[in-house]
Amino acid sequence: MSMGTTKSGWVVAGLLLSILMASMDNTIVATAMGTIVGELGGLDKFVWVTSAYMVAEMAGMPIFGKLSDMYGRKRFFIFGIIAFMLGSVLCGTADSIMELSLYRAVQGIGAGALVPISFTIMFDAVPADSRGKLMGMFGAVFGMSSIFGPLLGAYITDYMSWEWVFYINLPIGLVALLFIAKFYRESAVHTKQRIDWLGSGTLVGAVVSLMFALELGGKMFPWSSAPILGLFAGFAICAVLFIFAERRAEEPIISFGMFKNRLFATSNVIGFMSGGAYIVASVYIPIFIQGVLGGSATSSGFMLLPMMLGTVVTATLGGMVMGRLSYRTILASTLALLAVGLTLLTTITADTPRLVITLYMILVGLGVGASFSVLTTSAVHAMPGSQRGSAMATINFLRSLGMMVGITVYGLLQNHAMSRKLSDMFSGGGLGELPQGIKLEDPYVLMTPETRALIPEAALDALGGGLAASIANVFAWGLLPAVLAVGAACAMSGAKHDPKAEEADGYAAAAAH
Incomplete structure (x- = not known):
């Protein structure tokens, strides 16, 4: 074309x-x-x-x-x-x-x-x-x-x-x-x-079952209850059927043969892990600013600005240098910054200055930016033209899967840490009663200035401290996929973006088509 x-x-x-x-x-x-x-x-x-x-x-x-x-x-x-x-x-x-x-x-x-x-x-x-x-x-x-x-x-x-x-x-x-x-x-x-109906159906079934299990477990139903165990069982069954279907399908939704390509496999691992690490900062920094520091939505928006500027810098540079530096060099060096930024975010408290948080967020942005521009190209590197659409869909799928699992698991971890912290603070802590309608298990009432004004100062400080501690705990968990992403980047081959080879493959695919 x-x-x-x-x-x-x-x-x-x-x-x-x-x-x-x-x-x-x-x-x-x-x-x-x-x-x-x-x-x-x-x-x-x-x-x-x-x-x-x-x-x-x-x-x-x-x-x-x-x-x-x-x-x-x-x-x-x-x-x-x-x-x-x-x-x-x-x-x-x-x-x-x-x-x-x-x-x-x-x-x-x-x-x-x-x-x-x-x-x-x-x-x-x-x-x-x-x-x-x-x-x-x-x-x-x-x-x-x-x-x-x-x-x-x-x-x-x-x-x-x-x-x-x-x-x-x-x-x-x-x-x-x-x-x-x-x-x-x-x-x-x-x-x-031929449309892979069995693969499509079992893929959707696996995703939905896992999502409901993670969301409802420990909230509406105990983790050991029949509905939650049934959802996990449904996920396992659908996942096994999906693998079986994809191995037998003439044209599978996700071809497992592509993962024999080392560069494709490591790119997808990075996409999954970096997506899970990045989403924690995107979601919980605004909550920290509004719920702990008492800022407005505008304040939390401006707090994300430095991180996103860092993302633009390395996303742009990553695309520009793909022909001169290997995918491994670009991604391993930038993802290391992501790990450092998340490590520093584990230290934040209600007393941490906003300037310090800003510096930490810049590191996170610089660390994740290159993955947006480089991973899609590295995933389709050396792939025949007939598989590029599937390869791109797979890398985007796994990045989104990492974000989806991340936001769900981080939400569970944050709620657990918050509840435990506030329970310790308010059980016999002499902090008094909260206004009617405000519950300890609903810390996000701290988001609105009107509600904050109704809460006694001692209780407000306790709620803010508990929220800050729970968010710092979530950043610590977010460090795990960041480190794994760095490891996957180091395991990539030394390939670089090669326009001539891609152009030749494109002509071959067009001729075959």
Whole structure:
């Protein structure tokens, strides 16, 4: 597909806007989450707002990636944009956390088509010698969305209403839809393949079972109860059936043969681990600022700004130097910064100066940025053109899986640490009674200045200290996947981005097609 015939400038603009919309949505919601929970209630279900989006996106990625190979990328990409915008409209009408979580799942389905197909279209439409710089641009958009998302979300939350953090997706999505619908021209010839229904069904079943088990365990049901054990059993059964189905399918949703490629395998391990490490900072720093330091949504948004600036720097540089430095060198060095940043964040307390937290966040941003631009290219390195769509869907799937598992597990760990800390503080601690309607198991009431004003000072200090300690504990757990990501990066081969080899493979794939 040539640059001229596809008017690729407009196509790339549409792809970048789509990526911006899908990635900015997460950061906007993270910043506004305190206000949303304060208005809608349902603290015990707040993690579902993020998790529902992630699980739907994650389950859809490999399925839409395979369908786009079979029936064309354009139709499923447009479906993704429309589904995402529909979910955004519904989110703005939600009256409860459960409704919001359900509508976020609709958004996630749209994102499950947008994200992997965006990268595949880019590889189709852009010459190989331009892909490194363009991947740096895509990575920078991830970072920029993380910069403007918190700031825009904070401004909307403080000066408008939280519903508009979702409605803002509509103009962006409409412009992206126009660009792709009008200017993207793909081949009318596609490889007709048998749909792997068993693999698709068992994949979704495994993801949903695991999600419900992690979310409901220890809250609505004891961990040893029949419903939770049944969900874990359902996950195990679906996972085994999925592996069985994929080994026998003519065209599997996820081809295990790709993991025999060392570079592909290590790239996916890094994606999974770094996603789990990065999400902890993105979610819990805003909670720390609002709940412990008493800042507004705007304050928490600005606190994320240094981290996201660091992300843009290394995302851009990573894409630019892929042809000169090996993937291993780029990723091992930057991910080491992520591990250092998370190590420092384990030391934060209610008395930690904001400037110190800012410096720690810059390190986290510098540490994760290169993975946004480099991992997708390293995952498809030396892969035949016929497997690139599946390879891209798999790396994005596993990155999202890492985030989904991370946010769920971190939520459990934080709630446990918070409850234990506050129980010690308030059992015979002489801190008095809290105002009616304020519960110790609902620490996020600290997010709103109005509620903070009702809490006695001694109790407020205790709640803030408990929240700070629980968040520092979560950062300590987040260090584990960060260290494993560094180890996986060190195990990569010494390959570099090779435009000539990719171009030759592209011609061979086109001829075979």
